[in-house]
Amino acid sequence: MLDETVTAVHRRNLEAGLPALAATRGDPEVRALRVEALSRAAVGMSRGIESLIVRDQSNADLWLWLGRTRIEEAWEIKPEVKARAVQAHRLEAYHTAMEQARQPLLTAAGLAPGDPVPWESMLWLALGLERPRADKDSVWFECTRRWPTLYSANVARLVTLSPGWGGTAQEMMEFARTTAARAPEGSPLPALLPLAHFENVAAERTPMSRGGWFSFDAQREMVSAAGQWSERRIGPPHPRSIEAHNAFGAAFYLADLRRPARGHLIRTGGRYSRVPWSHLGDPESQFQRACGKLNVITN
Template sequence: MLDDAVEAASRGDLRPASAVLADSRGDPETRSLRVEALSRTAVGASRSIEALLAHDQGNPDLWLWLGRTRLEEAWELRPDVRARAVQADRLHAYRSAMDQARQPLLAAAGLAPGDPVPWECLMWLAIGLDRPRPDKDAVWYECSRRWPALYSGALARLITLSPGWGGSAQEMLGFARSAAAHAPEGSPLPALVPMAHFEIVAAGRTPMSRGGWFSFEAQRDIVSAAGHWAERRIGGAHPRSVEAHNVFGAAFYLSDLRRPARGHLARTGGRFSRLPWSHLGDPAQQYRRACARLNL
């Protein structure tokens, strides 16, 4: 359903996307995945979503989609941190575009009070605008109290706590390990542990290279987390299982642990996730290179 809706949206037909989002009500994990994929597809087409909303003001799906699309459009404008001093105009445009996502997301939250996904999106907004820590904590509270195990919400929290965004490695790792230890059966939350190690290394090195990514202690932490993730789950695979396989697969690949790397990447079905591959360069290119080197 999502593949078909993404393909249609890329052609300018937004109706299947609207139906796919409506179908996800009451299932936050699926809803989060769908709105993320559809919003990235709709970058540059937020006006078309506004046109749909003009005829359906009470639709929480369309407000959520509009808010997340504006968020993704804003990220496209974000200036390189090393060049911000000479990109004041671009920084202003970025912040202005980012702030335009707030009202639609708050509208979505108001129309669907039990839905954590608008709050997850507001977490990314708080990160993008570099809001004070109490503001970030408050939005995380609203998201987590509605759906404590939401993978995408926990990932946003992990990034909030990361050294690259003003947090600390110790606090971030503590959060990741706690989330992994208390993950519900079948939840891919253990993948936050290797994701935390990626964030730690990424904060301290540029550009990325394959050699020397993880210390022995970090590798042991990642192996332990992988052992805690049992993908089996009532109702089928978790919507974020492919993403988790990408995270573990990339971590094992960079650690030269070929067998577990192949095991995880073979289960991605040819689909790559933006994180963690973007830490190495172009995500699609890095994913395909890893698969080729592992004879997948």
């Protein structure tokens, strides 16, 4: 259903997104996933969402969608670090665009006080604007007190704590380990461990290459985390299971642990996630390359 809705939004049929979002009220994991997918599909069409809001100004779904779409639109124009000196005007445009996401998200939060998803989006907003740590911590508090195990919010927090975004490896790894250890049954939160190891190594490596990514201790920790998730996984798949399989699959592929890598990549159903593949280059091509080497059929 989400695939069909994303396709419709790509074709500028924004109204197709409304029932998909309305159906997620009360289910933060699915809501966060759909908001993310539909906002990426709506990049360049935020004015269209504004038009829908004019007709239904008390709809929290629309305000949330608008705010997250503006964040995704801002990421699209963010200049590379090396180009900032000669693209000051583009950096200013990026900050202006990112800041425009704040009010819609606050409106969505006000209309749906128990919903953690606007706060999850504001975690990315605070990250994108490089807000002071105290601001990031306060947004995290608001999110976690509503739904502490929200996968996408925990990923955002992990990135906030990473060395590449002003944090430290020690704090990031401690967060990943503690969160993974406390993950409820069926939750893919143990995947924070491979994601943390990717963030840790990526902050130190340049240029990216396949060899020597993870130490033996890191590999052992990730294997243990994967086992922990598998043993505690019950019931239907978690909405973020595919992302977790991508995280473990990519890590084991780089560690040349072919059998577990193949097992996880098969379970992606041929779907890649931006993270962690973006650490290697273009996410889709890197995913396809790994699947090809492991004889995983992706179509």
